[in-house]
Structures are given as structure tokens and as C-alpha cells.
Amino acid sequence: MTDFSDYVVVGAGLAGAATAWQLASRGHQVTILERNVPASHDASSHGSARIFRYAYPDPFYAHAVQESKELGDVLALDSGSRLITPAGAADFGVERHPRLLAGVLAAEGIEHELLGADEASARWPQIAFDTEVLWHPDAGVIDAETAVNAMVDQAVRHGARLLTGWPLQGLAKTASGYRLHSATGETFDAGNVVISAGGWLPGLLGELSLPSGFLAGLPEITVRQEQAFHFRYREPETATPWPTFIHKRADIQVYGLPGGRDADFAGQKVAEYNGGRFLPSAAAQTGDVDPGNRGRVVDYVRRFLPGLDPEPYAETTCLFTNTPNEDFIIDRVHNLTIVSPCSGHGAKFAPLIGQWAADLATGAANVPLRFRTATTAVSSR
Ligand SMILES: Cc1cc2nc3c(=O)[nH]c(=O)nc-3n(C[C@H](O)[C@H](O)[C@H](O)COP(=O)(O)OP(=O)(O)OC[C@H]3O[C@@H](n4cnc5c(N)ncnc54)[C@H](O)[C@@H]3O)c2cc1C
Structure with missing residues (x-):
């Protein structure tokens, strides 16, 4: 029937x-x-870790995040679940345009600071900043699952x-x-x-x-088999907890966030944005991590994340479906x-x-x- x-x-x-x-x-x-x-x-x-942030160059999305947060708060209350863990967000790198993002957050009335690289490095010595940094404290980590x-x-x-x-x-x-x-x-x-x-x-x-x-x-819809790596904190009890971050340079675009449950709460999840190979559809995924991508991310961690042990202790693949x-x-x-x-x-x-x-x-x-x-x-x- x-x-x-x-x-x-x-x-x-x-x-x-x-x-x-x-x-x-x-x-x-x-x-x-x-x-x-x-x-x-x-x-x-x-899994347990996606970045929740308000920083978008397009005010449409910065505004939409606020609307979504209101609905998500109702869901958290009704379900009795913690869906977002506060961590804040640091946006930096020439191609991330921190100053432009700061302007969008200012127009939306979202709390933020624009910090010089030295000022940010003093606050988060575990990260090597190469430009000024947009910091907004109300960002965090979404538990997707x-x-x-x-x-x-x-x-x-x-x-x-x-x-x-x-x-x-x-x-x-x-x-x-x-x-x-x-x-x-x-x-x-x-x-x-x-x-x-x-x-x-x-x-x-x-x-x-x-x-x-x-x-x-x-x-046009494209599917990529992305990969993410977990790196252990060198000082798990660090006085300045790890923020989420997005770092965009001409040579690489990387994001990172506390990995939470997926990584036994012991490290930062770090990934190259759109660094995975193209698939005709999800059905063609293999789940195999590309050694070239692992090498690029490990090299990035050595250069920019001195607070992490640059040897990944866990890794995974995931699907991006892009327009x-x-x-x-x-x-x-x-x-x-x-x-x-x-x-x-x-x-x-x-x-x-x-x-x-x-x-x-x-x-x-x-x-x-x-x-x-x-x-x-x-x-x-
Ligand atoms: C590695 C990674 C990192 C990300 N980081 C962030 C981040 O930091 N911040 C952020 O905001 N977003 C992030 N995202 C994006 C976010 O996770 C996605 O936008 C979201 O998960 C997409 O959800 P979806 O329901 O469209 O797809 P999916 O989660 O893929 O759900 C599709 C579902 O459809 C089912 N399905 C497929 N085909 C069929 C069928 N024929 N019949 C029945 N069921 C079917 C599948 O089994 C699956 O359960 C990230 C995504 C990935 C992969």
C-alpha cells in the first residue's frame, strides 16, 4: 500500500x-x-563543530544570521539542547578584508573590535596574525548533529x-x-x-x-569532498581560550574552530576552505583524505598556529555543495x-x-x- x-x-x-x-x-x-x-x-x-558567526561582507547575510539566531534560540529552549557554544571569532588576512567586515558589523549594531596584528597576537599568542583582525565575541561553535x-x-x-x-x-x-x-x-x-x-x-x-x-x-551546483584535521592544543589550559577563525590569504584560505566532541575536546579543527576534489555527486565520495591537502594544512599550522602540535591526531572528510x-x-x-x-x-x-x-x-x-x-x-x- x-x-x-x-x-x-x-x-x-x-x-x-x-x-x-x-x-x-x-x-x-x-x-x-x-x-x-x-x-x-x-x-x-x-558532528559537533561548525562556525557560528555574524561577519559577512554582504549585509544581507549578516542580518540573516541575527534572524536565524532568534529562531535557533527558540529551538534550543524548546528542545532543552545546547546548540551554540560561545567562542568568538577572529577574521584576518588580506583577502578576508577585516576592516570591511567591521563596517558591516557596525552598521548592524553587532559588538566587535578591529585590532592591530600585534594587539591581537598579544591577546591570542597561539595564533600568528599577518594583518589587522576583526574580533566579534558573540560568534561560537554550532553542534550540527x-x-x-x-x-x-x-x-x-x-x-x-x-x-x-x-x-x-x-x-x-x-x-x-x-x-x-x-x-x-x-x-x-x-x-x-x-x-x-x-x-x-x-x-x-x-x-x-x-x-x-x-x-x-x-x-551550477558543484560538490567537493572536503577534509578537516584536528590538531592538539599545546597548552590545553591556556589562559586565552581558542576562538574560531577565518584566515584568507592569496595562497590559502583556512578556517579553524574548537573541535568539541568530535575531537575529544582536545584540539582545534582546521581545514582549507574549498580545498577538496570535485565529485559528480555525493554518491561518488570515497572518504579518502588527500595527502596533498593534509600537507598544505599541516604546513599552514606550522606557519600560523604556534599554539597547536602540527601533527593531526584525527581527520575526516565532508561534503560541500557549492553554488x-x-x-x-x-x-x-x-x-x-x-x-x-x-x-x-x-x-x-x-x-x-x-x-x-x-x-x-x-x-x-x-x-x-x-x-x-x-x-x-x-x-x-
Ligand atoms: C566540512 C564542513 C564544514 C562546514 N563548516 C561550516 C561552518 O563553519 N559554518 C556554517 O555555517 N556552515 C558550515 N558548513 C555547511 C553546513 O554544514 C551545511 O550547509 C549543511 O550541513 C547542509 O545541510 P543539508 O541538509 O543541505 O545537507 P546534508 O547534511 O548533506 O543533508 C542531506 C541529507 O539528505 C539525505 N539524502 C540524500 N539523498 C537522498 C535520497 N535520495 N533520499 C533520501 N535522503 C537523501 C542524506 O542522507 C542527508 O542526510 C560546513 C559543511 C561542511 C561539510
Whole structure:
């Protein structure tokens, strides 16, 4: 027998969990179909550490972080979970433009300081700063996996169903919506579908009965197998705790943050931004760490992070799903909504992305047009 739900959300990473939470809490009938389990270890929302920060060169995003934080605070309260651990953020390097970021935070009324390199080095001797530094203390570390589970739990508490081990293979239009087919032979009917499949999206797009004009209007989506390394603190009890940081230079772009649970609370997670190899889709990932990337990050730690032992004690791979300008995709056609918020910075927006996606899927409100390039392309023809 084929089951039915008014709304089916495919994928229970941060985006799908947030959308299901928002839909279910508004009283809609929701089923989540997940190929593996929520916060799947081979997707993009697993583990304990993502940077939460307000610093963005584009004021649109600096503002959106504040909206997302408000929703996330409600989630933390309702679920009784700690989702963000304060750590602050240091942004530096010629290509990170700390002064420009300071201007954006000033306009948004977000507490910050612009420090000279020497001043910052005196405060954080564990980091070798090469330019002035933007510091904002309200940044921190998001526990991505706890956030996914909190949102799925809240969705279920509001009546949603979660079906795990349900890999969507494709769907076809019906008179009243869609019939979804799994790779394991099951079917599920839906009035509305939300696809939040992370790095699997490129492989699924051709199986979703999407109009060719809509497909052509989507931005190019690329998937990268990124890698992150954990380095032990030389002085675990250091008087100045480690902040999160983003350092952009002409030769390398690196981010780092306290690794938390993933790294036994003993070290800093450090990674090269967009340093991984391209994949046709998440299905092609191997989980193998590229020795060249490890070498670049170890070399970076030797040069810029004197407070860390430059020998990684743990390492992992993870998937970035990128658009060319790092804007998200939240677009809809024929009762089918596509949500892809990765590009390496989507975690902090998850609660707001859930709100946007639920608004769009239900027709309650539109979303910023920058996320709807496919619809814009179709309607401008
Ligand atoms: C290494 C790394 C570091 C990051 N750092 C930061 C950071 O510091 N700050 C920040 O804000 N953001 C960060 N991000 C980005 C953030 O984590 C992502 O934006 C977010 O996790 C994307 O969530 P998602 O739900 O789109 O995708 P995913 O988490 O990949 O979820 C997709 C889900 O869909 C499921 N699925 C796929 N195909 C199917 C199918 N056919 N049928 C059913 N289910 C399916 C998958 O199993 C998975 O559970 C980082 C990401 C990575 C990978």
C-alpha cells in the first residue's frame, strides 16, 4: 500500500530537519524520508563543530544570521539542547578584508573590535596574525548533529513521521501531487515535496520531473569532498581560550574552530576552505583524505598556529555543495521545493532556512529572490 502525506521532506540534514520542524510546527502533515539516518555521517550535517558567526561582507547575510539566531534560540529552549557554544571569532588576512567586515558589523549594531596584528597576537599568542583582525565575541561553535536531532525531534513532537533507510530514486507527477519511488522498491505519495538532499542533489535533479526551463535556470551546483584535521592544543589550559577563525590569504584560505566532541575536546579543527576534489555527486565520495591537502594544512599550522602540535591526531572528510556565488538555492515549481544551503556556510542559517523553505513550500510567503534563480529565469523569458 502506498502511504500519503501532504508534505514530504527528502533528506534529514540541517536543511530538511529545519524545514520539517517549521512545517510540522505550523500544523502541516509532514513525513521525512531519509536514505540513511538524520545527520548522516556521510553527508554535510554530522558532528559537533561548525562556525557560528555574524561577519559577512554582504549585509544581507549578516542580518540573516541575527534572524536565524532568534529562531535557533527558540529551538534550543524548546528542545532543552545546547546548540551554540560561545567562542568568538577572529577574521584576518588580506583577502578576508577585516576592516570591511567591521563596517558591516557596525552598521548592524553587532559588538566587535578591529585590532592591530600585534594587539591581537598579544591577546591570542597561539595564533600568528599577518594583518589587522576583526574580533566579534558573540560568534561560537554550532553542534550540527545536536541541532539536526533537535529539529527532527520537534517535528515529530508536532506530529511528523520520520522514515529512515528510504533512499529516493525518483518521482513522477500524479493528479494530486507526486508519487515518490525508493531505490528499494517502496512508493510514497505526496501533495508537496521538499528536496533537501545535500550533495546528492546533482544526481537527483534529472529524476524529479522538473520542467527543463526551471532546471536550466538553477545555478551550477558543484560538490567537493572536503577534509578537516584536528590538531592538539599545546597548552590545553591556556589562559586565552581558542576562538574560531577565518584566515584568507592569496595562497590559502583556512578556517579553524574548537573541535568539541568530535575531537575529544582536545584540539582545534582546521581545514582549507574549498580545498577538496570535485565529485559528480555525493554518491561518488570515497572518504579518502588527500595527502596533498593534509600537507598544505599541516604546513599552514606550522606557519600560523604556534599554539597547536602540527601533527593531526584525527581527520575526516565532508561534503560541500557549492553554488558559484555561495548563495543558497530555495526555489519551487509545481509543488516541489528545492533547498540547498551548503556552500560551506549554511549551518548557521538552518533555522531560518527552515522558515524560508516552509514559507515557500506552503505559499505563505516568498523568499529572497536571490535564492530563486530558476523561477526568475523562467519568468523573465
Ligand atoms: C566540512 C564542513 C564544514 C562546514 N563548516 C561550516 C561552518 O563553519 N559554518 C556554517 O555555517 N556552515 C558550515 N558548513 C555547511 C553546513 O554544514 C551545511 O550547509 C549543511 O550541513 C547542509 O545541510 P543539508 O541538509 O543541505 O545537507 P546534508 O547534511 O548533506 O543533508 C542531506 C541529507 O539528505 C539525505 N539524502 C540524500 N539523498 C537522498 C535520497 N535520495 N533520499 C533520501 N535522503 C537523501 C542524506 O542522507 C542527508 O542526510 C560546513 C559543511 C561542511 C561539510
